[in-house]
Amino acid sequence: MRLFYAVPLPQDAARAAAQCARAAQAEIPGRYTLPENYHITLAFIGDVQHERLQDAHDVLLRCAAAFPRPRIALERADFFGRAENGILILRAAAFPSLEPLHDALIRGLAMAGLPHDPGPFAPHITLARHARITQQALDRAALPLAGAQPFTADCAHLYLSARDEKDILRYTPLRSAAFL
DSSP: OEEEEEEEOOHHHHHHHHHHHHHHHTTOOSEEOOGGGOEEEEEEEEEOOGGGHHHHHHHHHHHHHTSOOOEEEEEEEEEEEETTEEEEEEEEEEESOSHHHHHHHHHHHHHTTOOOBOOOOOOEEEEEEEEOOOHHHHHHHTOOOTTOOOEEOOEEEEEEEEEOTTSOEEEEEEEEEEOO
8 A cells, every 4th residue: 555644635725726737737738636636745655564554544643643733825836856847836834834743754654664755845735747847837827826725734644545447546535633
């Protein structure tokens, strides 16, 4: 099972992110993420045997219970990687910062003997992969964030990343953990 931890988006934030993606598609070709898959990754775990699922959830429960509910705002479009084959993202800012939570999750995974990707960490929503991005295209797309009000996250999820019967990548929340 391929797993990761993430903060789910409320409908308003997911709708605003989808509007940005639609605006970007005219200017930035790429493989766009399904809006129902939008989330803010806290830590990528990787491939885990099914019998270790509870261990991964226990790490999330401990870390989330010690972390205050973050207030999150979607900020601006940007990208990771190379412009000719990049990942189009919406950056997110949180108060308190999500970095200490990310770090605690990584430490917890390591202590539990579970796989993990230590970083670097940059809170974001992935809009598209294999995107051809130029700064001019980002500017012309004028990615709208209308309606993207900051939101308070109540919990984080442990997600399964798997392809469905039509070979479409789906992110399914398996377990949740409430913030302090």
